[in-house]
Amino acid sequence: MAQARPRGRPKLDTEKRGNEILIEAVNVFSKNGYRTTDLQEIADNLGIAKGTIYLYFTSKEQLFQTAVDYSIARLAERIEAEVINADSPLDKIKAIVRAHMKFFSEEYALAEIIARERGDFKDRAEKTYLRVFSENSERIEDIIREGIKEGTFRKVNVKRATEILANLLTGTIYTYMFAKKNGSLNGAIDTTTDILLNGLLNERDGL
Amino acid sequence: MAQARPRGRPKLDTEKRGNEILIEAVNVFSKNGYRTTDLQEIADNLGIAKGTIYLYFTSKEQLFQTAVDYSIARLAERIEAEVINADSPLDKIKAIVRAHMKFFSEEYALAEIIARERGDFKDRAEKTYLRVFSENSERIEDIIREGIKEGTFRKVNVKRATEILANLLTGTIYTYMFAKKNGSLNGAIDTTTDILLNGLLNERDGL
Amino acid sequence: MAQARPRGRPKLDTEKRGNEILIEAVNVFSKNGYRTTDLQEIADNLGIAKGTIYLYFTSKEQLFQTAVDYSIARLAERIEAEVINADSPLDKIKAIVRAHMKFFSEEYALAEIIARERGDFKDRAEKTYLRVFSENSERIEDIIREGIKEGTFRKVNVKRATEILANLLTGTIYTYMFAKKNGSLNGAIDTTTDILLNGLLNERDGL
Amino acid sequence: MAQARPRGRPKLDTEKRGNEILIEAVNVFSKNGYRTTDLQEIADNLGIAKGTIYLYFTSKEQLFQTAVDYSIARLAERIEAEVINADSPLDKIKAIVRAHMKFFSEEYALAEIIARERGDFKDRAEKTYLRVFSENSERIEDIIREGIKEGTFRKVNVKRATEILANLLTGTIYTYMFAKKNGSLNGAIDTTTDILLNGLLNERDGL
């Protein structure tokens, strides 16, 4: 987490302190956004001095972006954990949708950080998006392709379909926190999956 | 968007100058984001003094949010213009998708402003989202309901389906600028519509 | 004095304010040195806000170095004013010595600034020195050369002699303020000139 | 230079470590100046912890000034070593000039430290100068006085002449590093001595 240290920076054996700061940074940045956050608040919450943060992170911006990277890594883990138990292409697609929506629901601050990056650091966010997208899109493409081959999915343009799924999930990140009031998480997952799949399925599922 | 205007004066000049500032604000905020934008840049681009901006807008924040509101109004107009020519529920849904995607494609800066709001003004962005959403969602719900009634659409949960469409479109806003499309805009519109609809349609369209 | 303004910096018609700041900067830097000087002190002395300084100078360092340049320009004027009234090479050399010593004596703060640069900005000071030196050394070389031709001066190595004169004068800058207690300025000028011209020896050594 | 040492302990190790720090401090301060030097750099270069420096020196300032004192002591040794072999007043003056110029040439960092003090510690530098000056000036005055008595030197104002010699030598310290000598060190020493002793004039002026 803590980045490569410039010369003269203490060789911090303990990543623990760095992680504490990172976690608190996620919370505070998530609450206030980048601009309005005073590193003093992070320091105060941890009961440390402001200067200490600079032993672990080179700048406010780098701390923020490390927090984004951290959040993305957590999301990736989520996806991994859900998909690993799915066998069929159908279940895998369901798992990916479920992973995203549970993540946004259960790790509010992490999701918020990702959404915030878009506003304050568009260029970095673009790279972030493409990184995440390309990491996942190949996997998704394979799933769709496999589903088409075995006859479960219609013969859609694989790349486009992947992109649309990404858009749907991204949009869900950005809006879920806003619209989350109505109904259960499971309901949302089910409906989203249902609509998405009934656009993909060749043979209608339980219809 | 222009501020308090002295009574009895012709309002045209005032409105014009206020609009010029607003348009330029859209461009600059869109390029830099809120935090990094120096009002001086807006003033310079227009060849006016920085203080002049304060004759039309009360603060940087208000200028930014006026720019967001402006962008949203433009989007609403777009939707309106597309939907008005559509008769069937099917065509209306297609029109809505098309309107969004053309907007993002053709009015880059306006779309970018909307996406940017999330970084620094999460609470306002939430309201913005809900406003756009509720302005549109009632219409969309009606369309879907109508489509279900006439047998075009499956019997889905109307509110949820509306939300999902919103997520998909929102996601497209946030990512459109990132994913340099390989194909044409029309292709993207068509595929998105196709996948969306074939999840909604009772009878498959052209399959 | 005030440097090229970055884009967006007010087009300050009035150099007056910039000059006031510069003069005060000379005083304060001269008193405290670079490091210990807080720009607040300069602002306070002038009854202006700290931020105002940044309308005229881009940074503390640039202000300091502008102050150095200013001091050097004043010294150059001094030299010019003294030398212009001298006809013979002999009188010109005397005038140069006199100009330096009067400058240090009468424009304490300006001289101090020049001396201070050496400590805090060695590289810049080197350039400063070489600039001043090369501006003057050609003139001095010409004077010495002329004096040799007309038989007033011994046939010394012209470049070396020039350098030695420069060293003597530079040393006087750096030490004059320290050693100025004993005796009159005129006495100091006379003796310095005398020894420079006549040397220490009673009987010329190997001449 | 080493600080309070626990009683009864062998002092050699302590002295050694303290000296290492001092030598490295000379190098780093000489390179960066006082302000820009981070004690961490000194520690890093020695492979010790920054805190260790504080076991030997009470503060950054004290370390710097110890480094200045050290440099001056080395210069004094040089002078001593050169003068001790000279018999006549003439040779002694030559030896003093030679000692200075060799010092600046061969002990760059030490000379640089002395020159640097002026930037941040003017008052201390004044004391430093006066200390060096008075340590040497009495000796120089004696030499000149002796030279006058035996008829080698002209009947100049002894104190003034001493001061002038000091200025010339000080100026040489401050500029030697700047003016990349074209010729040899010996050439510079010879010409400087020559002009100091014989002056510039062909025919003595009013002598």
Add this chain to the structure above:
DNA sequence: TATGAATGAGATTTCATTCAT
């Protein structure tokens, strides 16, 4: 209305110094 110089609060960042180990 328009100007743009001036303001001054505020935030990031550095680094000498301390101190628990």
Add this chain to the structure above:
DNA sequence: TATGAATGAAATCTCATTCAT
């Protein structure tokens, strides 16, 4: 003695906002 993580005071610089003209 030695370490090096932690401290926190301090200072530069920015820029939204004001206001006299």
